[in-house]
Each structure stands twice: as structure tokens, then as C-alpha cells.
Amino acid sequence: MKGLLKKSGLKVTDNRLSILEVLKKSSAPLTAEDIYKTLENEKHMSFSTVYRSLNAMLDAGILLMQVNQDSKQYFQLNTNEHKHIIKCIICKEAVNVEFCPMKEIEEVLAKKTGYKITGHSFEFTGICPNCQKNSQKYSKKH
Amino acid sequence: MKGLLKKSGLKVTDNRLSILEVLKKSSAPLTAEDIYKTLENEKHMSFSTVYRSLNAMLDAGILLMQVNQDSKQYFQLNTNEHKHIIKCIICKEAVNVEFCPMKEIEEVLAKKTGYKITGHSFEFTGICPNCQKNSQKYSKKH
């Protein structure tokens, strides 16, 4: 983790290393608040430091960021295996989509539009198996 | 347009009809601000009315909403032909993606996760043909 920061010309600080650790351990992209709360017990770090660190590492290409349907920014490590989620509209639980089908779509799109594609974000919403079971009460709404 | 509102049990008001007209004429999803500005010269409508009307029609299923990478909510009519965009990271111009490849992906996903899929949102970012031409100055940043 230290190497990532050095390579980008960012200073190596405890705060940044902690944030990277949290992201590394997480199986899904996290919000600034998620990270703040995770570290709360362990050490003191202000909200603005979380945001500023995330943005610095985002600019440096160490992280990826996407805005989900809840209007919040979600951050994850920029490895070759980035993650997308599917989120239950009832219980709000999110699970990872275990594949990213965008590579081929991006190629088609580049040809059609002439754009050079640099990124994508997507999110699915649905009803998880559990909520489907208990969802008679929701069945009036399509 | 009137019929859409009636069918949903929403009252038919000038404001709502105006909003629907604007969305109908637009070739891309719009923000509340876009709609407000479009109508500004033509008539008075408060920002909260724009938001409340959009949300009422969203709940009624008349509209679709997605949050893009700029953290803004974009609204469009819920026809069978919904739209996705690709946005240039340099000049910020957005064009429509002329197809939605999600149907098949959703089927695979439903099988893999057990989720009943109710929606999706995605957005591509890239560099448009124009900016690629003028973009020597940007080439230092990957």
C-alpha cells in the first residue's frame, strides 16, 4: 500500500494507509462515511481528511469512484478487477456483480460514437431473494 | 400526456404538463435545473414544484431517474425506449448511447444472484472526437 502512494508522489501518512487498508478489506465499494465509521473506534480522523485523501488518491489513479443511485460517491481500489453492485430496493442490501460485461460494449460504443472511452459506471437495482419471499405487501407496486 | 397523469391518479396541472412537454422534446435525460431553466421564460414555476412534480411522476412510474457521475439526478419519460449517455470528460458534452445492452445482462444476473431485477443505470465517460483532436495538452494525464 505504501508503494502505491510513493509511486504517485503522495505523502505516506497513517491516515491514507488506514483508508487503503479499509478499502482493501472491503468486498464492495465504500462511501466516505463507511470509511469514517470503520476507522472511528480505531483512531481519530476528520471527515474532511477522509474526503481529501480519497480525492487525492482518486486523482492519482489509485482509486476508482462511482456515484450510485443513492447520490453517494463510492470508492474502491483501482485494481484490474473493479466491482459493480446490485442493490435491493427493499432491504437496501448490496451484493457484488461478479463480472463486468462492459469491455465488449465499450468497443462497440467506441466505434459507433468515435469517443475514446475512459470509464463507465453502472448499478443494478432489484429485489433480493429474501425480500421476494416477504414481499406480498409490496406486490401492489409493480 | 394528460392521460399519463390521470391513469396514475395524479392531478392534471399546467405545471406537470409543461414538465412532461419539456421531457418529451428532449433528446436526453434532464436535471431539475434544466427543466426549470427551460420553462423560466415561458412561465413561473418554483424549484420545489419542479422537484415535487418530478418525484410524484417518478413514483407513479411515468418517469425514470438516474444519478450520473456529476451527482445530479437526470429524469426522462418512461417509454419502452429509455436512454443512456456517454459524456466527454473534457468538454462535458453528452450524446446518447443508441442502444441498451442490459436486457441480456440482466437475465444472466438474475440467474446468478437470485435477485429480481427492477432497474439499472449506467453512464460511460470518454473523450469525444473533437476533444481528441485538440487534446495534445491533455495527453500527460492518462
Next chain:
DNA sequence: GTGGCTGCAAAACCTTTGCACACAA
């Protein structure tokens, strides 16, 4: 007439920023 719609202003929410101090290199 009544419940839903509207305007206005204020609040909520997430994120960014100014400033003074602290720390990594």
C-alpha cells in the same frame, strides 16, 4: 368542499474549502 398541488423560505444532506497548525521528506 376536500385533498392534493404550489410557492416561499428554511432545512437537510453530502461534499468541498479557508485557515492555521502539524508533519513527511
Next chain:
DNA sequence: TTGTGTGCAAAGGTTTTGCAGCCAC
């Protein structure tokens, strides 16, 4: 030492809400 990182509090931008009055039905 020097410039980058940090904490705190305040501000920013977008969206929501409380309340009083208005309008569609």
C-alpha cells in the same frame, strides 16, 4: 525547511420539507 496533509468550522450545491394558501376534481 518546505510544501503537503490535517482538523475544525463554515460554506457550497443539490434536493427535501414545513406551512399556508390555491386549485383540480
